[in-house]
Structures are given as structure tokens and as C-alpha cells.
Amino acid sequence: MSAEIKISGLNQFYGKKQVLKDINLNIGTGMFALLGRNGAGKTTLMRVLATLLPVSRGVVTVCGIPISMEAQIRRITGYLPQEFSFYANMTVYEAMDYLGVLSGLSKADRQEKIPDLLAKVNLLTKKKVKVGALSGGMKRRLGIAQAILHEPKVLIVDEPTAGLDAEERVRFRNLLSEIAGDRIVILSTHIIADIEASCERIAVLEEGEIIYNGTVSDMLRLAEGKIYSAQIKKTDLPGIKAKYPITSMVSSGNHVSLRLISDEKPFEGACLCEAGIEDAYMYLMQDKRGAI
């Protein structure tokens, strides 16, 4: 059984509206990030992979199994939806136990694995707490614990850090990296920092189309020689903004420090600098729009 997800010519529709356009992807083991703005089609693609949406057109196989064989796919996949929640009146342990039963685990397996997993996601002390009383971050950790309870080969995690505070986000990213191992982990996000810290491979989705598919370092290379930094007067900002895509900006008194995208040196005083992943992403988006 090949440890790979193959997506070929995937087109997805909601009624007449096309939400995914000719998606072609091969995803191997390790952390794979699906980056894109809200509404770009990430969640739709994740749901297709989690067998929650039927394929409109195209071919998708997960570890060699056609996606239409839902029962077999579900055995080897774990899914954490964008807004994970569960029965509010169940305790953390009861929720894990019930979801363990739904995953086909025996009582002995559940009794052995659940405490370990709860310890791993730092929820063991909360095992008797009702799900409804957990914070957003704790719920997300419970979500990841339930998703890997049956040791899936593929882990699909949809926007896991959205809405979390900075500390929880870092914790969650580290947790994901830790559990990735030799699994295929697909992580969708619109938060670029999530990828920088944890993913090697990345696809950028924009308006239902893949506009980049490759490694993070290759993506950085795309923007090489095109990112400039400068310190300008605040009064000059509107003119520069109209001419160049700005990737970041910090105000200080009457001055503004910024980074911008340009094929050549934009003005006197601007310095070529090393591209960060955020710069590279912005470069891709601008390129797609034909703004540069």
C-alpha cells in the first residue's frame, strides 16, 4: 500500500458553482500544508479527502484506495474539522471513549491508548472535565487526540490554529510536528506562521486553483531578489502603496518601515532583502492577480 495521496484532475462543484479547479497533487508522508485565504477551497478539499464530500470530477486515491471506498478510507484517516466540538455534557474521557468505539477500537485498546493520548496532548488532568467547559485550545487538543486515536496513516487537520492565542498556536504546531512521524499529515491554514514552523511541503490554493505546489524553500526562492525593505516618511506611504504590493509595515513616529515586492529597485534608499515565507506568499498572490 503506497503511503501517498494522489489527486488528479479534481474539480469540485456546489451546484453550478465551481469551488475546486483541476487540482493535481501528490502528497507523501510528513507535514503538508495547504495555504490559502478564507474561501479559497481548502476546507472543500479537506472534506473530499475525509470522504465527507463526493468527488464531482477527477480521481483521488488515498494510500492506493479510491476515495469512493469510504469505509476503507475512514479506517486509515483521522480528521479534525475546522470547528471541532463534541457533546458538551460528556467528559473528556467519555468523548474519547465514544469516538474510540466509533473508530472500532476494542475496550482494552481504548483503556490503554486514551490515557496515553490525553497525556500527550496535555489533557490527562482534564479527563473528568466536561467538553463544554474546555477552552478553545483544549478542545482543539482533544480534537487532535481523537483524530489519532486509531493510529491513522493519514491525518487531515483543517485550520487547527484559527482562533487560538499565540501560546496555544505554538503548542499546537509543536504537537502536530511531534505526532506526524511517518504519517501523511495535511494541514490547511491561512496563517502563514503555521507553515514556516512545521511544514516542508506546501500547496497554495487561490480561488479553487493550485497556484504553487512545492517545498517551502523553493517558494522562498521564487521571491528571491524581489523583496525590498525601506524606511519612508508617512506622507510618502500612499504613493508607494499605490505602486508596490506591501508585505509588511511598522510605523514609528513620522516614519514607516516596510517591505515591498518589486522586480527592480523601487526607489533610492530601498534595500534588497532576504524573502520570508510571508513575502513569498504575497508575491505568489500578487503574481496570480497580475499586479507585478
Add this chain to the structure above:
Amino acid sequence: MMFPSLFLNECRQTLKCKTYYIIIICMLIFFISQLSAFDMINKPEPNQESYGFTFSSDERLIMETALQVLIGEYNANRYVTYPIGFYKEVTLSEKKQAKMLEIIREISGLDEDELKAAYESNGINPGVSAEQAKLSIAEDISYERFMELMKQADKLLGGGSMYRKSYIKYIARVPASFNEALQAYNDIIYKERLTGAYARLFCDYLGIVLAILPVFLAVTRALRDKRGGANQVIFSKKAGSASIILSRYLSTVLMIMLPVLAIAGYLSVQFLYYGANEGIDVDVFAFFKYSLFWLLPAVMISSSVGIFLTELTQTAIAIVAMGIWWFVSMSVADLGGGYGWNLIPRHNTIGNYQVFIDNFKILVLNRIGYSLLAILLAAAAVLVYDLKRRGKLAIYGKRASNIKGKP
């Protein structure tokens, strides 16, 4: 091994559900208020003052008695009805009273003044026959026409009156003879081994609440995924749709039947003790047999309607649907054993064994029919759930797999 674990898990979840305990309390209140103390049957002795009543099937007597009761109610403008099995007194408007008078005049052939005079001078009451009250039935009226007029009268009263088709045959109560009373007693003691007759009355009452209460538990369970925002997580799991839905359905049915069987057990012990004291050979299992045969199909139907419609619509519409079905069933129910295809077969008397035997075949078909319908609805719920799970069923234009519920 997944199904037994899921089933037990569902039973445990039910034990933590407030709706379940509310249902048990409702069931107990109903049981205690209607059935906590049975009137025990006594052996009739010769030369007793009364042997109770029996119902006459003499058409003329039925017509005379119905007319007598109707005139009494008309004059007082107070009509007794049981629209959904519960007592209600109806007062008619002038217009409707006039229509009722037309009905009385057609049956009796008398005008209003003659009717009033007859009523006042003869003091008509339930113990006085139409003949004694000098009230006669119009010579040219047939029993069929009389039944049509009774139907009109019942409609004027909003249904559930003593003039409805299912009740009119019980309107002419006549004193039972010693032999009739002895026959009824022997049937109960020897053919029904005492508990059979009482178990029917038990089912008659419990059937009323068990045709409606389980729908609340089924709807609560089915809506729990949506309320908890758990749909997508559960959809993505390995468990088959049949295992998920049937474990919920069967646990609902079992958890509702448990208190019913507990009450049946309590009554069995009481009757066993009574039988031992009185030297009567009691059927210890009658309450259990009747509960499973008579009440289980009602529980199955109510639960399956709940689970099917809730999975289909993601709303509590099943409660409304089942409520309407229950209301109609109660309105048309024949209290005396004319079970027909009613969801709530009634047998509101102790004994009446011959009627039970005469209608036993239709009752069996009725119960099997509803059980099969319940199984079909549960299977349909599995299908609906599976389609939703695969994103192939849109609800209000929205795919179920996209419905997030409350995060």
C-alpha cells in the same frame, strides 16, 4: 464487536439524558393516576342484586338510548366528549344547537315543544328507556340513517362524543344476567388466568403514553450531534451508518421498555401474591407477554418516526408529526376492543375476553404491521444518515456534511 460497544455506550448516554427521566416520570404519573389500584373481580353468586352491565346489540335499543342521551344533553346544552381520550364538556352555539335539534327531530319525529314536554314530564335519566319516557323512534328511520345522523352530531361536537361510530355500539347498557356474569368471570379466571385480562387494561393505558413519549427521546438523541457540533467528527469515523443509527434506535427502544417491564414485573408480583391467597392459577408472564406484544410496536414506531424525521430534517418536526398521529389515533380509538389499524389499540375494560378473541387476528396484524413499519423507518434513517455522511444529501440546500451545528 463494534455494535455491542456502541449500543452499550448509547444506553449509558441515555442514562445521563434529562429527557429520559422526564419520560419515566410522565409514564409513572400516568400509571399511578390511572392504574395503581385495580378493581379485583369477584365471583358472581346467585340472587345478587346486580351483575353489572353488558352492552346490547339490539339496533332499536341502541337508537332509543342514544336518542334519550342526546335529548338530555341537548336540553342542558352540555355534551360530554373525549376528544383525545380525556374528558371535555362541550356547549354548542345557538346555530349548532339548532342543527342538533334537527337531528333529534329526524330521529324522534317530534317537534321542539313535544321534546321538551317529554323530557320535563318524564324526568328522563340514564335509567329510563325511551319507551318509558314515552319517546319513540320515528317509524321510517333506518339504522343506517340513524348512524349518519349520529356522525353529524359527533361532528357538531368536535369529535370524541358518545355518538361517534366507535362508541355508539356501547351506548345501550343493559343489566347482565347471572350466567353472563359467571361466563365473564370464568373467562378471566380460567382462560386468561387472571393476569391476561388485567395486562390488557395495563396495555390499554400505557399504550396511550408509549405511542408519543419515545419520540421525544429519539429526537433528543438525533439532534444531539447537531447541537454538539459533532456531525463531521462522527461522519469521518470508521463505524458504519447502520451501526451508528441502529445502536441509537435500539438503545432508545430498550431504555423506554425497561421501566415498562419493571412496572410489568411489579404488577406480576402483586397478582402472583393475590392469586396465591385466592387459590387462582395466575399467568406470571402475562404482563411481560402483553407488554412486548402490545406496547413494544408503539415504542418502536414512535422512536423510528423520531429518528427518521430528525435525521432527514435536522429539526424536531418528528414531535409534531407524531403528535398529530397520536391525536388522530386517540380521537378515533374504539375503547372496547375494535382495534382495527389504530396505532393505539384500546381495550378499556377488565375482561371482555370474547371481543379480544374475536379481534385477535386483526390485533396481531396491527402489531406486526406497525413493527414492520418501524423497522422500515429505522432502515430509511440509516440510508438518510449514510447519504448525509457522504455529502450526497442536501438539507435546505445545504449539504449535511457542511452543517457545523453549534461549535
